Amino acid sequence: MTIKDIAAYCDVSVSTVSRVLNDHPDVSPAVRDLVHEAIRKLHYVPNNSARSLVSSRSTAIGVVSRGVDNPFLSSLIRVLSREIHDRGYTMVLHQIATQADEVQAAAMLEREKKLLGVIFLGGRFNYTEDELRQLTVPFVCCTYTNTFGDLREDAYSSVSIRDEDEAEKAVRYLVDHGHRRIAVVLDDPTDSSIGQLRFQGYRRALTRCGLDYDPALTVLTGNYALSAVYDGICALLDSGADFTALLAISDALAIAAIKALTDRGRRVPEDCSVIAIDGLEMSLYTVPTLTTLCQPAEELARESVEMLVSLIEGTGSHRHKLMETVLRPGASVARLREA
Amino acid sequence: MTIKDIAAYCDVSVSTVSRVLNDHPDVSPAVRDLVHEAIRKLHYVPNNSARSLVSSRSTAIGVVSRGVDNPFLSSLIRVLSREIHDRGYTMVLHQIATQADEVQAAAMLEREKKLLGVIFLGGRFNYTEDELRQLTVPFVCCTYTNTFGDLREDAYSSVSIRDEDEAEKAVRYLVDHGHRRIAVVLDDPTDSSIGQLRFQGYRRALTRCGLDYDPALTVLTGNYALSAVYDGICALLDSGADFTALLAISDALAIAAIKALTDRGRRVPEDCSVIAIDGLEMSLYTVPTLTTLCQPAEELARESVEMLVSLIEGTGSHRHKLMETVLRPGASVARLREA
């Protein structure tokens, strides 16, 4: 069943059928109806490969997710998948390791799958105009923005929270509860990624609260492996470091950190308060329940798709949307009791 | 950059390049290397639309996952994504709600995206020949098999664990630790899904161990929502039920259950042992560490792709592979101390 069959059936030319198919204006209403009728009756479905070949565009939207084991990103992918599908596009998901280069992966994917656009999840914040030239389709950074790069604002879109501000907010929450010796656990403060930004927020909060930064209270894990976090916190405790609270830059890290603290006999929150940023569903079921700043995952994802689609369809221009987190108080933060 | 450019660059014909591209035998090693070199140097990427058009088949493999919030399935999807891509196919991921009909969803998807085959994740165990007629491409059931349906064994493939046996094994582990009053938490014992099978294993274990089944110790949540599990366990405790151990049919449920027990003042494992089946990474970081039977996620996914690809490429026939779990002892199960 091809366009030819429809043409023959209607006794018109294939170009006429093609015009109807693509909603071109120059078709008489009578013929248009006739063709539509035939399409319905014969259960004709256009061959997407042929369409893509000739128009050299597919229906594919790429989602490149860095950090395969990040449960927060998994929850975003669920929403992205649904939204992309609902709008008539196809999601091409590509998950890469945290060390991998998402721009290069996207560029490959763009050519392989003829992507119409790309949504990046959990990427670096330091893209340069130069490296982005590899990508010729519009893209949206979801969960981050190009803080450290030299991209022009009108060259890309982003949907994210104010990571630095939110981290500061988290630390202030601890300070408000009387804490002065606050540790932090993150992957790497120089990776131009979410870790760096949230760490900057941590530093800024300390400064603004009149607290000294003590490098001995910074736990660097080098990656996002939970085992590394666990080991890192154990090492921190072994070092005899003096702290009463901990900021984990993500919920997943917090869960591993709480485990380490508990295993080493530190009660949470009595001996050590813990706060994080993300808002996983799982974090509601940690013991104790994690206090965390929840990112609006659903909206983050939905907005990303909306932006990209409007870019693809030419009905919108590049925008940068910042969203708010919502504090979800758990039981992992307690007021510091003076010794 | 097309196949022509490569041909011209190498001074060979397009068919030779095509042969190299498709790993056809009739190419001299010298030319083969030459072409590969050119492809690399010129960053050539074959046009999938053109390939699909001429061979009238796409490169798409559908993955239909039921249970969008199941973290175990998320981990499978990661592996599937990688494996499918590595073999030169494209993963079309479709996540549907637990209540939705995966067969119908797959049938839709098959036509829309010209799927070559489908991998089902977390589906029902009771497909009928009749309903599967909607699907005209080969499919593999990953994590389950058609226990309750009437599918002929040679009409589909599956990769799974022996859910009933494994559940029995889990219960026996508790019994071996002295437990006699063992509760179970699951979604629904009649859903022809994984819950039902594991519940049957629970029942069978009780029988074989000479223990009575007490309906009062069965917590049914109706769905996989963690909040429902939490509430269910609380209700169980409120009912004054007498039990010293609990089987959760999945790690995620166990995490919520442990939380409920802990919140209600029951120490795990001192007052109540907990065991589960799945083996999430997260479960290593619960307090206490969850004792669980780990499914071989990586192999489960890899084998599914391998089976489907061999089916698609006509080099294999339908098979049913059963895998073993591995007990990962945590600290959530303790020997019962006689009162």
Next chain:
DNA sequence: TTGAAAGCGCTAACAT
């Protein structure tokens, strides 16, 4: 408003 025809990039006969 409609039709004829030239490709889009590739694969697979078929020919050499």
Next chain:
DNA sequence: ATGTTAGCGCTTTCAA
């Protein structure tokens, strides 16, 4: 072992 060539189903000039 390699080249020539006819399409795959569709869109899009260009001509009528």
